[in-house]
Amino acid sequence: MVTKNxxxxxxxxxxxxxxxxVLHHFKMITFLEKPIISFIDWSLHPVNNLKQFFKSNDxxxxxxxxxxxxxxxxxxxxxxxKLQIITEENEEFKKQLNFFSDKNFVYLSAxxxxxxxxxxxxxxxxDRGIEDNIEIGNSVxxxxxxxxxxxxxxxxxxxxxxxxxxxxxVVAATIINNDKSLGLLEGGYxxxxxxxxxxxxxxxxxxxxxxxxxxxxxxxxxxxxxxxEIIDKQxxxxxxxxxxxxxxxxxxxxxxxxxxxxxx
Amino acid sequence: xxxxxxxxxxYIILTIIIFIFNFYFYSVLPFPFNTINFVxxxxxxxxxIKGHGNLVWLAFFSGFLMDLYSxxxxxxxxxxxxxxxxxxxxxYYEFFTNKSVLSLTVMSVITILFFRTFYTGLFIFDxxxxxxxxxxFYLWEMFLTTFFVFIFYFxxxxxxxxxxxxx
Numbered sequence: 001m002v003t004k005n006x007x008x009x010x011x012x013x014x015x016x017x018x019x020x021x022v023l024h025h026f027k028m029i030t031f032l033e034k035p036i037i038s039f040i041d042w043s044l045h046p047v048n049n050l051k052q053f054f055k056s057n058d059x060x061x062x063x064x065x066x067x068x069x070x071x072x073x074x075x076x077x078x079x080x081x082k083l084q085i086i087t088e089e090n091e092e093f094k095k096q097l098n099f100f101s102d103k104n105f106v107y108l109s110a111x112x113x114x115x116x117x118x119x120x121x122x123x124x125x126x127d128r129g130i131e132d133n134i135e136i137g138n139s140v141x142x143x144x145x146x147x148x149x150x151x152x153x154x155x156x157x158x159x160x161x162x163x164x165x166x167x168x169x170v171v172a173a174t175i176i177n178n179d180k181s182l183g184l185l186e187g188g189y190x191x192x193x194x195x196x197x198x199x200x201x202x203x204x205x206x207x208x209x210x211x212x213x214x215x216x217x218x219x220x221x222x223x224x225x226x227x228x229e230i231i232d233k234q235x236x237x238x239x240x241x242x243x244x245x246x247x248x249x250x251x252x253x254x255x256x257x258x259x260x261x262x263x264x
Numbered sequence: 265x266x267x268x269x270x271x272x273x274x275y276i277i278l279t280i281i282i283f284i285f286n287f288y289f290y291s292v293l294p295f296p297f298n299t300i301n302f303v304x305x306x307x308x309x310x311x312x313i314k315g316h317g318n319l320v321w322l323a324f325f326s327g328f329l330m331d332l333y334s335x336x337x338x339x340x341x342x343x344x345x346x347x348x349x350x351x352x353x354x355x356y357y358e359f360f361t362n363k364s365v366l367s368l369t370v371m372s373v374i375t376i377l378f379f380r381t382f383y384t385g386l387f388i389f390d391x392x393x394x395x396x397x398x399x400x401f402y403l404w405e406m407f408l409t410t411f412f413v414f415i416f417y418f419x420x421x422x423x424x425x426x427x428x429x430x431x
Contacts, residue, residue: 006354010350013320013324013350016324017324017346020324020328020339020342021338021339021342021343024331024338024339025338033332036280036329036332037332039280040283040287040329040332040333044287044288044291114287114291114333115290115291116333116334116335125333153335160335167395
């Protein structure tokens with residue numbers, strides 16, 4: 001009797017969970033998710049600023065003899081930090097604007113809301129979505145046109161960006177060397193980026209710049225990606241590999257631009 | 265009745281706050297400190313203090329929140345966390361009946377083991393590949409989360425539960 005009761009409870013819970021997953025799939029619980037997401041997104045907004053705050057300011061918590069001066073000093077430091085963050089954001093916007101000034105791209109700036117919670121994934125959530133014409137496969141850049149990833153999921157007001165160091169990221173790229181070597185750029189669990197399938201007979205050197213080749217749909221040709229760091233060349237294998245250092249700091253991204261369309 | 269509704273709303277709000285708190289730690293702290301899972305700590309301490317079956321629904325809600333911020337198929341966290349805590353709740357009533365700090369510490373290890381086993385299974389089902397880094401992440405998560413469960417519950421048990429009749 002007890003066992004039967006437990007089995008009933010187990011299947012009831014299983015049923016409820018499955019119903020919930022199916023309802024989400026058919027977007028029937030959006031009314032429930034929307035206010036929760038809005039609230040959490042709003043409260044997560046300072047997360048990147050907080051990261052920057054800890055990164056750049058080690059002296060904020062020093063002790064002064066007088067509490068008054070200590071408070072003033074702290075306040076001053078906080079204001080300085082805010083100013084630094086705004087200045088950095090402004091610089092980033094300027095760089096992105098400069099990049100787009102002589103290009104025929106339709107683009108959109110976006111703020112990074114948070115990173116996703118999956119430990120293996122290296123993805124970001126940005127505050128633009130379907131309503132801003134963002135589509136799956138759109139390229140995402142930072143700074144002076146440095147490619148950092150692609151859109152993999154779009155919702156009404158937010159999208160998920162898969163970074164190039166994610167283990168599921170594959171991008172066709174070109175090395176700027178004499179041979180203009182082509183290869184595939186693959187991420188490695190957030191730890192690094194490798195370029196595979198580079199023909200064995202082509203000469204590559206550490207420091208060579210990697211750009212997008214334009215062969216992957218949705219990624220324009222010539223976007224900066226990284227530099228060759230180490231070359232892995234085995235004589236018995238048909239292809240050589242290279243370890244790539246991304247030009248952008250993928251661990252700290254606050255503002256991005258999404259390339260929606262390329263006018264040819 | 266009204267008291268139950270108010271309590272449920274308060275627990276839902278607390279769960280959201282803990283989730284946000286967890287997200288901050290996950291995003292701001294460097295590895296391995298970002299592996300501390302405050303949601304699991306909260307749920308286990310809830311189990312230790314209340315010992316109530318609502319734990320499974322709280323786990324379900326926490327999983328739902330995690331799924332909203334995951335790039336995997338929706339349901340991976342909800343299913344993993346709900347069934348891990350369903351199993352833990354059963355263990356709590358059948359085996360770890362003394363409600364001691366030690367039993368909660370052991371349950372923390374088992375919870376993470378079950379949660380991550382379900383998670384990894386669904387992760388592979390989702391078509392993703394695994395490597396050894398994920399297991400290093402799991403081990404750190406297990407060690408640090410269990411450590412904090414022990415510390416928090418030790419103080420709660422010693423200074424709060426011993427003085428007041430919470431159960």
